[in-house]
Amino acid sequence: MxxxxxxxxxxxxxxxxxxxxxxxxxxxxxxxxxxxxxxxxxxxxxxxxxxxxxxxxxxxxxxxxxxxxxxxxxxxxxxxxxxxxxxxxxxxxxxxxxxxxxxxxxxxxxxxxxxxxxxxxxxxxxxxxxxxxxxxxxxxxxxxxxxxxxxxxxxxxxxxxxxxxxxxxxxxxxxxxxxxxxxxxxxxxxxxxxxxxxxxxxxxxxxxxxxxxxxxxxxxxxxxxxxxxxxxxxxxxxxxxxxxxxxxxxxxxxxxxxxxxxxxxxxIDYAHIEKVAASEESLACAARFRESWGDRTVVIGVDRLDYTKGLPEKFEAFRELLRRHPELRTHVTLQQHVVPSRQQVPEYIEQKQEIERRVGEVNGEFTEPGWVPIHYIFHRMDQPELMAHYQVADIALVTPLKDGMNLVAKEFCAAKRDGNGVLILSEFAGAAAELGEHALLVNPHDVVSTAECIHAACRMPVAERRRRMQAMRKIIRAHNAxxxxxxxxxxxxxxx
CATH class of the missing domain: 3.40.50.2000 (Glycogen Phosphorylase B;)
Known part of the structure; x- marks a missing residue:
């Protein structure tokens, strides 16, 4: 001792x-x-x-x-x-x-x-x-x-x-x-x-x-x-x-x-994330995912099951997007991955029920043949699969109500090896202090503004997407784990 x-x-x-x-x-x-x-x-x-x-x-x-x-x-x-x-x-x-x-x-x-x-x-x-x-x-x-x-x-x-x-x-x-x-x-x-x-x-x-x-x-x-x-x-x-x-x-x-x-x-370990994203396993997954999504704009969310992550607000913002911009229907999909967490705590049981109810409401309102607005998956993923999802996604929607840092925002950027993607980030996440100049910042409680931000990301020129993403990748690479x-x-x- x-x-x-x-x-x-x-x-x-x-x-x-x-x-x-x-x-x-x-x-x-x-x-x-x-x-x-x-x-x-x-x-x-x-x-x-x-x-x-x-x-x-x-x-x-x-x-x-x-x-x-x-x-x-x-x-x-x-x-x-x-x-x-x-x-x-x-x-x-x-x-x-x-x-x-x-x-x-x-x-x-x-x-x-x-x-x-x-x-x-x-x-x-x-x-x-x-x-x-x-x-x-x-x-x-x-x-x-x-x-x-x-x-x-x-x-x-x-x-x-x-x-x-x-x-x-x-x-x-x-x-x-x-x-x-x-x-x-x-x-x-x-x-x-x-x-x-x-x-x-x-x-x-x-x-x-x-x-x-x-x-x-x-x-x-x-x-x-x-x-x-x-x-x-x-x-x-x-x-x-x-x-x-x-x-x-x-x-x-x-x-x-x-x-x-x-x-x-x-x-995060930037070099490791890049290496996993470039692995044969991850690239093979990414190829399958791209074929599945076709030419749709893919918005990805990856959140642990928690009431601080703002999942109900996120789904309401996506609902507002489809209501205000009907031209995006059938052309954009929210792919929401929720990682199981603290499933014995009553608040988390209620949270899971609430987000699944919201997903059902949005999908019930807008689903058309061959297109479901929100693909909700409650599961865990290994790193190659997760990096594949990041690489295929066009936009990451990271909108916690309060978060110390949120490493998903940084992992998404590190995995975007082609430098083409948009990060929509809550101003209440710690990552906003480092990435806020180049991400699109939102107040997740304001579902209308968040919806308009998603719309702006969908319409953002490729040159601007690359400029913003490359700047964030440079910041994360220069300050790794x-x-x-x-x-x-x-x-x-x-x-x-």
Whole structure:
């Protein structure tokens, strides 16, 4: 266990020897088969897709839950070693969770409290004190597992809202390695955040880290506003790595230590996406898709099942497009892929029913022989198939109501190897800060303006489409996932 007699001694010994990555989920999920054997498969999600290639290049240890309940740590570690470790470039360290843990920590506090609150859905929150107790307990369990694998000199990088209290729990265990936290989702304004009954405890948990990274300048500003709400004296100073924050005597024993917060937007493995898009498997899929769609304009949507993604609003905008521009009927199709997610959470069950009702209404109103306006598919895809869909699509409709970044927008651009395509992007997605000058920005609540934006994209000259797409591809290529990691580690003072 990486403990020291004092915090100052531990900090002075940190040299960034290994990277300890910590997230709610491991990049590999385990499940038992019907014959009581084990199956391992890649975990889904934007965080895993961004970080796995980085860990494969850098090495280190990844701590997280492997997606199965009520198994012992020893069993999970053995199965991971057998099924994946031999082919991996970094070590996987599992955290064992019970069904009760998952219900209270993940489905409860993480997804019925923090997730809706941080996405401006205050009315969807369920402030159950039992959830908060389980959340704290699971964060302590993650900290315990980290303490067993971390050595003095290792740098601990904790990810996202599930694990805010890990650094504080590590300090309680006597582990003082340098640690940083990255918030993948938006950080809300102070008036929304302070509705959380335990908002002070969450802030104190964040203040236990040495560095906090967020997606946008707005997220950083919102966090600073929360600090000024909580403390009498908060002093900030711009630095090369972001904003240095010094807080007066707050009873947290921080004294002269400073917290840094920086804007470090996440990105994708651009070269890998291009490589997959150029693979024989992906190109063969793309050829089949092009033959299927013919000369129709294809608008693609790829969204995880979530009420933050604005799917009902998207379908209403497409309905408005067909009503206002009947000449586009039979000539344009929305191909909407929805990825299953959190299907035990009541809000998500209701969301799925709502979007399927909207799809049925639009298709019922406009379908003609040989043409269905919306092709809705509820499924998962492997990367070659997804890249094929991106390459065939003329327009990507990425319209979340609130999103930390949204990597679909970046993946679509990276996959457009011919440089011909239009990205319609919500102004409430973090990606708008980087791509907004060249994408077509919309307010997804305004279905009329969104409909007109789709119409403009359908009629956009090829030269303008290429100019905009090439500019976005250049931005993403110049700031890929590896650049993001190095930028974060430099800002956190732990660059290798």
């Amino acid at each position: 990486a403990s020291q007699d004092s915090e100052s001694n531990a900090v002075s010994q940190v040299g960034g020897d290994r990277l300890i990555m910590v997230s709610n989920r491991l990049p590999v999920s385990l499940e038992r088969t019907e014959d009581n054997d084990w199956r391992a498969h890649p975990a889904a999600g934007g965080l895993v897709s961004a970080l796995d290639p980085v860990m494969r290049r850098r090495g280190g240890v990844w701590v997280g839950w492997p997606g199965i309940a009520d198994e012992t740590t020893d069993t999970l570690r053995r199965v991971l070693d057998e099924r994946r470790h031999a082919e991996g470039d970094y070590r996987l360290e599992p955290v064992a969770l019970s069904a009760e843990d998952i219900a209270g920590f993940y489905e409860g506090f993480s997804n019925e409290v923090i997730w809706p609150l941080f996405h401006n859905r205050f009315t969807a929150c369920r402030f159950d004190p039992g959830y908060w107790q389980v959340y704290q307990r699971v964060n302590r369990e993650f900290a315990h597992r980290i303490s067993e694998v971390a050595h003095a000199g290792d740098f601990i990088w904790v990810h996202d809202y599930h694990l805010v209290n890990v650094a504080a729990a590590l300090r309680e265990l006597g582990v003082y390695n340098r640690s940083s936290f990255f918030q993948h989702i938006p950080f809300p304004t102070a008036d929304i955040f302070c509705n959380l009954p335990w908002w002070r405890e969450i802030v104190r948990g964040l203040l236990s880290y040495d560095f906090i990274g967020v997606q946008t300048v707005t997220d950083r500003s919102n966090f600073l506003d929360v600090l000024t709400t909580m403390f009498d004296r908060v002093e900030t100073e711009a630095s090369a790595s972001g904003i240095d924050i010094e807080i007066g005597d707050d009873g947290l024993a921080r004294h002269q230590r400073r917290l840094r917060i920086g804007t470090v937007p996440i990105s 590896f650049d993001w990691v190095e930028e974060f580690l430099r800002a956190a003072g732990a660059a290798a």
